[in-house]
Amino acid sequence: MDERTLAYINLFAVLGGLSQLCRLDEECGKLIQGKEISIGIAVKDGPEGTIRFSGGACTVTPGIDRCDIRLPFSSCRKFNGLIDGTVTPIPSKGFTKIGFLLHEFTALTDKLTAYLRPAEGSLEDESFFTVSTAIMFHLILDAVAQIGNVDKVGRASASYIVDGDVRVAIQGGPEGAVHARDHKLTAIHAPVDNPTSYMVFSNMRDARDLFDGKVNAVVCVGLGKVRIGGMISMVDNVNRILDRVSMYLA
Amino acid sequence: MRKVYEYPKSRAAFERACQVIPSGIYGHQGPAEGCYVPVEAFPLYSSKAQGSYLWDLDGNKYIDYMAAYGPNVLGYNDPEVDEAAARQRAISDCTTLPNPVMIDFADLLVETVDCADWAFFAKNGNDVTTCAVMTARAYTHRKKIVFFKGYYHGVSPWTQKIDYAGILEEDVANNLYVDWNDFDGLSEVFEQNKGEIACIIAQPYMHGNFADNQLPAPGFWQKVRKLCDDTGTVLIIDDVRAGFRLDLAGSDHYFGFKADLICFCKALANGYNVSALCGREFLKNSVSSLSFTGSYWMSAVPFAAGIACINKMKRLGCPQLLIDQGTKLKKGLITTALKYGFDLHVSGVPSLFYLRIADDPTLMLHQEWIAECVKRGVFFTNHHNHFINASLTDEDIEDTLEIADEAFMVVRERHS
Numbered sequence: 001m002d003e004r005t006l007a008y009i010n011l012f013a014v015l016g017g018l019s020q021l022c023r024l025d026e027e028c029g030k031l032i033q034g035k036e037i038s039i040g041i042a043v044k045d046g047p048e049g050t051i052r053f054s055g056g057a058c059t060v061t062p063g064i065d066r067c068d069i070r071l072p073f074s075s076c077r078k079f080n081g082l083i084d085g086t087v088t089p090i091p092s093k094g095f096t097k098i099g100f101l102l103h104e105f106t107a108l109t110d111k112l113t114a115y116l117r118p119a120e121g122s123l124e125d126e127s128f129f130t131v132s133t134a135i136m137f138h139l140i141l142d143a144v145a146q147i148g149n150v151d152k153v154g155r156a157s158a159s160y161i162v163d164g165d166v167r168v169a170i171q172g173g174p175e176g177a178v179h180a181r182d183h184k185l186t187a188i189h190a191p192v193d194n195p196t197s198y199m200v201f202s203n204m205r206d207a208r209d210l211f212d213g214k215v216n217a218v219v220c221v222g223l224g225k226v227r228i229g230g231m232i233s234m235v236d237n238v239n240r241i242l243d244r245v246s247m248y249l250a
Numbered sequence: 251m252r253k254v255y256e257y258p259k260s261r262a263a264f265e266r267a268c269q270v271i272p273s274g275i276y277g278h279q280g281p282a283e284g285c286y287v288p289v290e291a292f293p294l295y296s297s298k299a300q301g302s303y304l305w306d307l308d309g310n311k312y313i314d315y316m317a318a319y320g321p322n323v324l325g326y327n328d329p330e331v332d333e334a335a336a337r338q339r340a341i342s343d344c345t346t347l348p349n350p351v352m353i354d355f356a357d358l359l360v361e362t363v364d365c366a367d368w369a370f371f372a373k374n375g376n377d378v379t380t381c382a383v384m385t386a387r388a389y390t391h392r393k394k395i396v397f398f399k400g401y402y403h404g405v406s407p408w409t410q411k412i413d414y415a416g417i418l419e420e421d422v423a424n425n426l427y428v429d430w431n432d433f434d435g436l437s438e439v440f441e442q443n444k445g446e447i448a449c450i451i452a453q454p455y456m457h458g459n460f461a462d463n464q465l466p467a468p469g470f471w472q473k474v475r476k477l478c479d480d481t482g483t484v485l486i487i488d489d490v491r492a493g494f495r496l497d498l499a500g501s502d503h504y505f506g507f508k509a510d511l512i513c514f515c516k517a518l519a520n521g522y523n524v525s526a527l528c529g530r531e532f533l534k535n536s537v538s539s540l541s542f543t544g545s546y547w548m549s550a551v552p553f554a555a556g557i558a559c560i561n562k563m564k565r566l567g568c569p570q571l572l573i574d575q576g577t578k579l580k581k582g583l584i585t586t587a588l589k590y591g592f593d594l595h596v597s598g599v600p601s602l603f604y605l606r607i608a609d610d611p612t613l614m615l616h617q618e619w620i621a622e623c624v625k626r627g628v629f630f631t632n633h634h635n636h637f638i639n640a641s642l643t644d645e646d647i648e649d650t651l652e653i654a655d656e657a658f659m660v661v662r663e664r665h666s
Contacts (some may be wrong), residue, residue, distance in 0.1 A: 027304065120366070131631035136292035152412075153412055153419075154413070156411065156412045156413045157413040164612070194612075195612070196611070196612045197612065198599065204661070216272075216273060217282075218273040218274075218276075218280065218282040219268050219273050219274055219282075220527045221271065221281065221289065222264060222268070222274050222275070222280065222281040222282050222289060222294075223264070223268070224288075224289055224290055227284075227289075228284070228287060229287050229288060229614055230612040230613055230614050230617075231460065231611075231612055231635060232287060232613070232632070233284075233459065233460045233614055235284070237413075240414070240415075241413075242412045245417060246432055
């Protein structure tokens with residue numbers, strides 16, 4: 001597993017999940033109401049991105065040009081340590097706003113962890129299950145894009161993907177796409193018009209079982225639980241990247 | 251209007267299979283491989299086959315243009331081949347010492363195949379493509395292999411790509427990739443890897459998936475042949491898919507050049523399990539030096555079947571017969587498509603034609619049409635070349651065109 005790719009996933013997919021968290025979890029949405037603050041994360045030889053809380057929403061975008069708090073990391077390994085809880089960050093800018101980091105931001109990341117690594121039995125609560133699965137869905141889309149752009153093997157898969165959108169959706173649930181242009185991938189977190197290919201999960205439970213590795217994707221396609229169509233070579237190659245998502249996020 | 255098929259028994263069988271077989275049906279015949287889209291339009295299991303026809307588990311009958319993905323070249327259950335196999339089975343099959351029918355089969359291949367001075371037998375196409383690459387490496391003492399993008403040469407690790415499950419970077423570290431028909435690109439790769447390239451392995455023309463098949467550009471193979479001669483590189487033709495459907499002397503012969511090694515499997519014995527690597531005299535010692543064999547590779551029944559199959563193909567003038575029937579079908583399909591305003595591309599050599607409705611680059615329209623054909627009794631697949639067999643009659647072609655017409659009509663009405 002490549003530390004640099006993992007750092008990109010951790011910043012843009014895992015922490016990127018904060019945007020869905022604040023949108024889908026009412027409590028978290030309230031927590032950021034009225035907050036106007038941004039946290040820039042700069043990883044040496046790795047990703048740079050800003051987590052911005054503004055207007056009751058959270059966005060995660062590349063670059064750290066205008067951030068209130070700056071968290072530098074000397075290596076991808078150190079930043080990945082932040083995500084797995086073994087490294088404590090020290091801001092290089094924004095000491096006066098550190099309270100947000102210690103309180104609201106920590107509460108958000110704790111809640112995100114609860115959704116991404118649910119405690120036993122928590123998925124039986126239908127509303128928790130729905131939010132958790134939706135967050136995971138969007139996180140996976142972001143992770144696919146990062147792996148396709150950064151990871152050596154993922155880039156090989158992306159090199160075979162023709163231009164266009166692979167629509168990825170769960171019937172009765174979230175919808176998005178993986179956009180490919182010149183073999184660079186971007187996650188789209190909204191419905192797309194005229195997709196080049198599609199991969200649609202029949203329902204939230206089947207999708208969740210796939211995300212959790214409880215069922216096999218090939219079997220699901222055969223059984224019609226995952227419907228694929230259009231430019232199948234795109235779906236094939238996105239699936240190869242998806243295999244690596246589970247490796248990085250295990 | 252034709253009856254529209256349903257497949258409850260196939261579905262039930264698949265669900266049962268998923269309990270005890272990884273992915274239910276694995277590999278190229280599996281429903282997740284992209285050839286069966288949408289999956290519910292396709293049967294998954296057959297109950298019987300005869301000539302050009304296949305019956306699924308629900309009793310639906312098809313004119314089968316996949317021919318078991320190639321092996322069915324004379325027609326399912328060809329009486330001459332089956333009789334030869336039955337005769338041999340009554341004598342011996344898998345035994346401690348090989349039966350001399352193996353020599354008879356090798357003799358026949360040497361007599362039939364233009365570049366063959368010898369024949370080495372195995373079971374599947376992958377066995378002989380692997381044997382060919384090992385032979386080239388043994389002969390040249392070089393590591394690297396040149397592939398043309400869009401290739402398929404089997405499933406051994408060296409044939410796969412770095413991003414495939416279970417494949418190590420090291421497995422494909424010596425693979426070099428060039429665009430099909432790009433001789434300048436090929437020359438550049440040779441220049442960059444001087445003295446390191448053991449072989450080029452290629453199908454006689456590009457029959458990759460999801461795009462129209464491409465024949466070799468004029469003079470392409472002749473230039474490749476010369477490049478190999480000039481650099482001491484072994485030229486391997488993977489004729490597993492196209493073999494005997496273009497030319498009984500080998501597809502290299504059809505395109506006017508001579509391979510060093512040529513791999514056969516599918517149409518070799520009309521469904522009996524045998525493959526063959528044939529080659530030129532200078533590589534015979536290298537093949538002999540390999541440690542490469544298998545438990546069933548010298549079984550006699552498939553050799554007897556292969557002899558009967560090749561002799562019958564010779565008698566029928568099989569490749570031309572298949573090309574002629576394929577051409578009739580191709581013309582009919584294109585005309586039928588035009589009637590409904592569709593631009594159907596039929597590419598490749600007509601004996602193993604490839605279909606694509608070109609009006610829609612996403613291929614969704616194409617998938618819809620194929621699905622409507624299958625549900626009415628013509629077994630096409632979405633994104634693989636198809637195979638003509640010698641038992642296909644003019645009436646079968648007429649019937650196919652009627653079904654194709656109805657399928658085009660259904661799709662047109664849906665999108666009007």
